Amino acid sequence: MTNSAKAPEMTAEQNKALELMLSGKNVFLTGEAGTGKSALLKKLCEKxxxxxxxxxxxxxxxxxNIKxxxxxxxxxxGxxxxxxxxxxxxxxxxxxELLEAVDTIVIDEISMVRSDILWAVDNRLRAAASGRKQNRPFGGKQIIVCGDFFQLPPVVTTDVEKDYLxxxxxxxxxxxxEIWEKAKFKVAMLKEQHRQSRDRVFYQILKxxxxxxxCEKNILxxxxxxxxxxIxxxxxxxYSKGNASKAPQAIALxxxxxxxxxxxxxxxxxxNTDAELFKAKITGSFPESEYPTEANLNLQKGARVMTLANKLLPDGSYEYVNGDMGCIEEISHTEDGLGYVSVRFDDGRSALIGAYEWPSYEYKLVYDRMSGKMQIKQIVAGTFLQIPLRLAWAVxxxxxxxxxxxxxxxxxGNGCFASGQLYTALSRCRSLEGLVLDRKIVKEDIIIDPDVVNFYESLESHAIAG
Incomplete structure (x- = not known):
């Protein structure tokens, strides 16, 4: 990423998908990694x-990520x-009352939502609904789900859980x-590739x-x-011997x-530098499971780090954006217990990075004077103040x-152990040129869930966007 990174213009298929989501219908927004699903959800949030x-x-x-x-x-x-x-x-x-007032629920990363969790969402919304709406999927609310089932699956840890589900x-x-079927989701499938658009060979490999x-020998x-x-x-x-040492700036996945x-x-x-501790300042209600970085963050001069926030400049460009990589040059503390970290990014830029405040949101039902009705408002329930960095030799x-x-x-390591894991990892990279393997990939690393394949084959004829 660069200091001039700006949100790209919406494409025709993204606008079509946005129009569908704003129509009030239940929508499943999906597409390959890098097709702009996250950007589209941000636009939906604005609307x-x-x-x-x-x-x-x-x-x-x-x-x-979606606030x-x-x-x-x-x-x-529970x-x-x-x-x-x-x-x-x-x-x-x-x-x-809060659940009854909801008009639309948007669920991101639907691939990681276990079947019983979606059932529980439906159960909650029906319980809060009145009259005939109790018999309708999700209590008659509009449901928008977003994600790619070819990527990371739900976490199921035991055979007992698997058998029950x-x-x-x-x-x-x-x-x-059953509730997915009853919801009759309209499918908005994004197909225009943005992340690997300049490397067609890599794009074909990912597909x-x-x-x-x-086994198809179609990669030239x-x-x-x-x-x-x-493979x-x-x-x-x-892959080649010594590849890892040839890419000192590459993050290890x-x-x-x-x-x-x-x-x-x-x-x-x-x-050969001492680690310096930065302690986050946490106010109000901010669940530990939602901490954006370490509450006790140890940083040292020379460490590889990744930024976890954006810093917008007055001219509309960015000094740095979420995901920028670099090395720490200097560290200074201030009287408030935090301080500043000077980072030189891989493209030669330097930035002095101070503490960043993340809000934790809650949804509350409040009286709106303009409309004269009770409305759901997103309020800040707590804050997490910390240097927006993470160690980035590996993630x-x-x-x-x-x-x-x-x-x-x-x-x-010992291989992939979940469906979609290799695809998710590879698709984080922009190009083959920037990708290094620590060992050769074998067939057993590529785990594809046949239920997901069959599901997407059935979707193709029903997709609206794309």
Missing amino acids: TNDKNTVFLAPTGIAAC GRTIHSFCKL LGLQTEETIGAITNSRFM KETFGGNFAFQT NIRHGRL LPGKETPVDV DALNMCC CTTRKQADAINGRQSSKL TVHKSQGQTFDRAKLFL
């Missing part, structure tokens, strides 16, 4: 800021499987539930991996006369948090979702 619209996501990071709440916190759901016995009745009258809802995914086309690499399959193409372009922490710790220990594939990297090293 609905004066309406009773609630933005939700399955994880704290995803909720922070919303987690599904669990908004719907007051941890673990959601069942008739565990979900409980709504006993808080104000919560009941299969028997009760038809599987782990939200699209396998093959996405759909599990592993530059300078080659014979097409190869997707050979990746290994020929991105890891399949596990343990591996990412080990790399960050190992690289930190190589620096998990999970935490990288939604990011774009110019250079990345993929550390597969």
